[in-house]
Amino acid sequence: MFVDFFYTLRKVGIPVTPTAFLRLQKALGMGLINSVDDFYTAARAILVKSERYFDLYDQVFAHQFQGVELKEPSKSELSEIARALLEEWLQHPQLLADFLGIDESELGKLSPKELMKYFLDRLKEQTEAHHGGSKWIGTGGTSPVGHSGYHPGGMRVGGVSRNKSAVKVAMDRRYRDYSQEGPLTQSQMGEALKRLRNMVPVGPKDRINIDKTIYQTVKNAGEIEIVFDRSIKDRLKVILVIDNGGWSMEPYVDVVQTLFNYTRAQFKDLRIFFFHNTIYKYFWEDPQRYYKPYPVDELVRLDPETRFIIVGDASMAPYELSARDGSIYFEGRSGKPSIERLHFIADTFPHSVWLNPVSAYEWKYTYTIGAIRQIFPMFELTLDGLGKAVAQMMRKN
Amino acid sequence: MDEGNELRKFGGASQYVLDDELAEIVNISIALEMPLLLKGEPGTGKTMLAHAIAEALNMRLIVLNVKSSMKLIEALYQYDTLTRLNDSRFGDSTRDVSNIEEYIRMGKIGQSFVTDEKVVLLIDEIDKADTDFQDDMLDILDQMEFDIIEIDKTTAAQHRPIVIITSNAKKDLSDPFLGRCNFHHIAFPDPDMMRNIVQVHFPDVDRELLDSALQTFYRLREIKNVEKKPATRELINWIRALKADPDFRVKDLIKGQVPFLGVLFKKSPDYFVAQKSVSHFKI
Numbered sequence: 001m002f003v004d005f006f007y008t009l010r011k012v013g014i015p016v017t018p019t020a021f022l023r024l025q026k027a028l029g030m031g032l033i034n035s036v037d038d039f040y041t042a043a044r045a046i047l048v049k050s051e052r053y054f055d056l057y058d059q060v061f062a063h064q065f066q067g068v069e070l071k072e073p074s075k076s077e078l079s080e081i082a083r084a085l086l087e088e089w090l091q092h093p094q095l096l097a098d099f100l101g102i103d104e105s106e107l108g109k110l111s112p113k114e115l116m117k118y119f120l121d122r123l124k125e126q127t128e129a130h131h132g133g134s135k136w137i138g139t140g141g142t143s144p145v146g147h148s149g150y151h152p153g154g155m156r157v158g159g160v161s162r163n164k165s166a167v168k169v170a171m172d173r174r175y176r177d178y179s180q181e182g183p184l185t186q187s188q189m190g191e192a193l194k195r196l197r198n199m200v201p202v203g204p205k206d207r208i209n210i211d212k213t214i215y216q217t218v219k220n221a222g223e224i225e226i227v228f229d230r231s232i233k234d235r236l237k238v239i240l241v242i243d244n245g246g247w248s249m250e251p252y253v254d255v256v257q258t259l260f261n262y263t264r265a266q267f268k269d270l271r272i273f274f275f276h277n278t279i280y281k282y283f284w285e286d287p288q289r290y291y292k293p294y295p296v297d298e299l300v301r302l303d304p305e306t307r308f309i310i311v312g313d314a315s316m317a318p319y320e321l322s323a324r325d326g327s328i329y330f331e332g333r334s335g336k337p338s339i340e341r342l343h344f345i346a347d348t349f350p351h352s353v354w355l356n357p358v359s360a361y362e363w364k365y366t367y368t369i370g371a372i373r374q375i376f377p378m379f380e381l382t383l384d385g386l387g388k389a390v391a392q393m394m395r396k397n
Numbered sequence: 398m399d400e401g402n403e404l405r406k407f408g409g410a411s412q413y414v415l416d417d418e419l420a421e422i423v424n425i426s427i428a429l430e431m432p433l434l435l436k437g438e439p440g441t442g443k444t445m446l447a448h449a450i451a452e453a454l455n456m457r458l459i460v461l462n463v464k465s466s467m468k469l470i471e472a473l474y475q476y477d478t479l480t481r482l483n484d485s486r487f488g489d490s491t492r493d494v495s496n497i498e499e500y501i502r503m504g505k506i507g508q509s510f511v512t513d514e515k516v517v518l519l520i521d522e523i524d525k526a527d528t529d530f531q532d533d534m535l536d537i538l539d540q541m542e543f544d545i546i547e548i549d550k551t552t553a554a555q556h557r558p559i560v561i562i563t564s565n566a567k568k569d570l571s572d573p574f575l576g577r578c579n580f581h582h583i584a585f586p587d588p589d590m591m592r593n594i595v596q597v598h599f600p601d602v603d604r605e606l607l608d609s610a611l612q613t614f615y616r617l618r619e620i621k622n623v624e625k626k627p628a629t630r631e632l633i634n635w636i637r638a639l640k641a642d643p644d645f646r647v648k649d650l651i652k653g654q655v656p657f658l659g660v661l662f663k664k665s666p667d668y669f670v671a672q673k674s675v676s677h678f679k680i
Contacts, residue, residue: 017576023429032425037417045422046429049575051436051582210478217482224486226479231466 005043005064012060014053020046036065207231237269237303239349243312244287245276252357255381256311259355263309277316278338278368279345296341299348307393308345308352310376314369315358321368342375353389357381413442413449414593419581423450426579432538432560434575437583440628443563447519450559457516459558461505463526469533472504476547497548506537507552515556524564531574538577586629588615598633599640609650610636617661620674627661635660 002025009016024046033039040061048057205228212227219225240263242256243249249256263270273283273294285292321338346352354376356369363369363378372378377392379385423446426433435443451458461472481500484490492499503511509518523531537543538560542553562578564570586594588611595607614635618626627635638657639645645656655661655675662668 015572019576023431027425027429030428032428038421041418041421042425045425045433045579045581046431049434049572049578049580054582208479214478214482217486222486224482 005060006047008060008064009047009057012056014048014056014060016047203230205230235269236267237306238263238267239271239273239302239306239308241273241275241279241283241308241310241312243276243310244274245289249313249357252313252381255357259311259381275312277312278314278321278372279310279341280338281336281341296344299345302348304349305351306349308349309389309393310345310352310354311381312354312356313358314354314356314372314378315366316368318367318371321371339371339375342372346375351393351395352376353392354378355381355385355389360385413445413452414590414597415446415449416590419446419583422579422581427559429579430557432562432578434562434564434570434578434580435583436564436580438585438626438628439565440630441583441585442629443583444519444521447517447521447561447563450561451517454517454559456559457512457514458519459505459509459516460519460521462521463523463530465525467526467530469530469537470504472506473537473543474504474507474545474552475502476500476545477502498550501545501548507543509558510541510543510552510554513555516558518558518560520560520562522565523562524570531571535573535577591629591632594629595633595636599636602636602640603647605647606636606639606650609647610639613650613655614661617655617671617675620671622670623662623667625662625664625667631661631663 006016006021024043027033027042027046033042043061044054044057048054207229209227209229212229213225216225216227217223240260242260244256260272263272271285273285274287274289275283276289279296281297282293282295284290285294324337354372356363356378357380358366358369360380363373369378377389379389379392423433435446437443447460448458450456463472476497477500480490480492481494481497484492485494488494506518506520509516540553541557542551544551591611591614592607595602595611599607610632614627614632635657638660642656649656653675658671658675659668662671
């Protein structure tokens with residue numbers, strides 16, 4: 001059963017290692033785990049190494065020890081279970097009547113809905129552990145519900161103890177927030193961008209360079225001469241260019257905003273520009289794209305080591321990208337198709353990426369996305385994509 | 398496992414409210430002699446846990462505060478070359494210059510290895526350091542020993558310390574590193590738990606005050622677009638402030654006024670966002 005559990009965890013994508021599994025066995029062997037709750041907690045601490053997988057773990061646990069279907073619909077799982085239990089009971093009306101403490105004939109009068117309510121009430125009322133009784137839901141009892149009861153057709157509810165049963169806890173899916181499906185938050189983004197660094201020596205010379213000190217001292221025939229160095233600090237230059245126009249970017253405002261806020265807080269040497277759909281002769285330093293145009297040609301004057309990040313959905317009419325006067329705005333028309341501008345940027349800044357809030361699996365349906373991907377390495381604006389983009393930008397070549 | 402059973406005593410400390418789940422995990426980690434990696438929002442008591450364990454088990458606590466520029470070697474030991482250089486030049490100390498061992502100073506991890514007693518070692522905010530730091534630490538956590546290259550000596554832990562590692566980041570640490578730790582994510586305490594926590598700090602707190610303060614607190618935490626949500630620490634300070642203010646009446650909270658908002662929201666953009674939302678609380 002445990003081996004099954006292990007493989008199910010792996011199957012749903014939780015990276016559980018055999019070593020960790022053996023360690024769990026060791027913990028079991030040491031007699032540290034005495035109940036389902038203990039097992040739930042211990043197995044999670046030992047096997048699952050990130051809260052992002054807690055949600056999946058909860059689901060697998062509920063599945064394995066409770067028979068909950070994996071990939072539940074997102075209704076309240078508890079009432080799902082209750083429904084399943086009810087169906088089970090209805091095949092054994094006698095037991096159900098006993099359990100509810102009412103007559104079998106009276107049972108017939110209750111609608112399934114009432115029955116369900118009755119059951120849920122009982123589940124709620126019960127706050128303390130109950131094992132071995134015959135009425136309440138608990139473990140080892142004779143009632144048809146509960147865990148390890150003798151009733152052959154009985155359903156297990158899991159060891160109900162403390163305040164919540166492990167299975168119930170698992171069914172709560174408390175950790176849903178952290179699963180990978182979750183939206184990108186600022187701190188996650190910060191983590192992904194953290195590796196984007198360029199360490200250079202700056203500031204006062206306040207670090208002792210031992211090697212040089214010894215060398216100089218020996219050269220001085222033993223008269224000590226201490227050599228200081230500057231400390232190493234991050235001085236990465238970043239240009240962030242954001243598509244902030246058009247309805248097509250509208251759904252992604254939140255996520256782009258988060259990226260924007262984070263990068264602004266994180267990088268000291270950051271320039272931000274705005275554009276609409278694609279880049280022509282200018283982009284703008286003000287979000288209204290009106291007051292402060294910045295000629296794209298000027299970019300050559302900036303440090304080519306600058307990391308150039310473009311955020312946009314790259315979705316537009318093909319002519320906007322490739323026609324000579326493709327811009328939908330008159331003043332943007334300059335006789336050079338946008339695609340040439342993009343090539344120019346990519347050539348100027350070898351460390352450039354395009355972050356696209358559109359999911360990667362939709363990319364192939366938009367022609368312009370394909371075209372732009374030929375120019376810039378494109379990544380999804382997700383935690384994963386951001387990580388890859390950072391790796392791309394930190395590459396040495 | 399006599400030792401293990403003896404150590405299973407950990408069940409909270411005077412200033413720390415522990416949930417059963419975490420107690421279980423701590424005890425299992427102690428028994429398995431595995432480092433325990435704790436993650437969670439700031440203010441969920443990750444660091445406090447190590448203090449609580451040390452207090453409850455009556456052990457010494459050694460804290461390694463990880464800094465961004467820190468190299469692992471600094472946490473293990475330092476070879477004090479400058480003092481040696483100085484001694485060799487002037488020769489006015491009692492140290493033997495030809496004996497390098499006298500110039501080795503143990504770092505925090507080193508100290509936890511060489512002591513005669515079992516200690517609690519807290520490695521705080523490991524995510525601050527480079528990934529190299531974690532990678533280098535693998536062997537040390539595994540073998541509980543390290544080499545001092547300068548004197549070609551291996552220092553092994555006399556008693557495996559109870560290692561608690563905390564991380565604020567939502568991002569994963571490297572896989573091999575995680576493989577050597579037990580893991581727990583401390584969720585933000587729910588109102589009932591928080592009530593216990595507050596009562597531990599203020600045993601004589603007025604019930605009415607506590608109820609309204611908690612209610613307001615959780616309401617404030619729901620405000621959107623706040624970067625740093627108020628956490629346990631802020632709540633405790635806030636209640637302290639409320640108690641200290643002679644003009645404060647519990648009724649104010651119920652009416653939707655929130656005094657000392659600055660105790661809860663410490664970043665100025667957050668403060669303004671909160672202030673705006675609070676103005677909607679009023680009936």
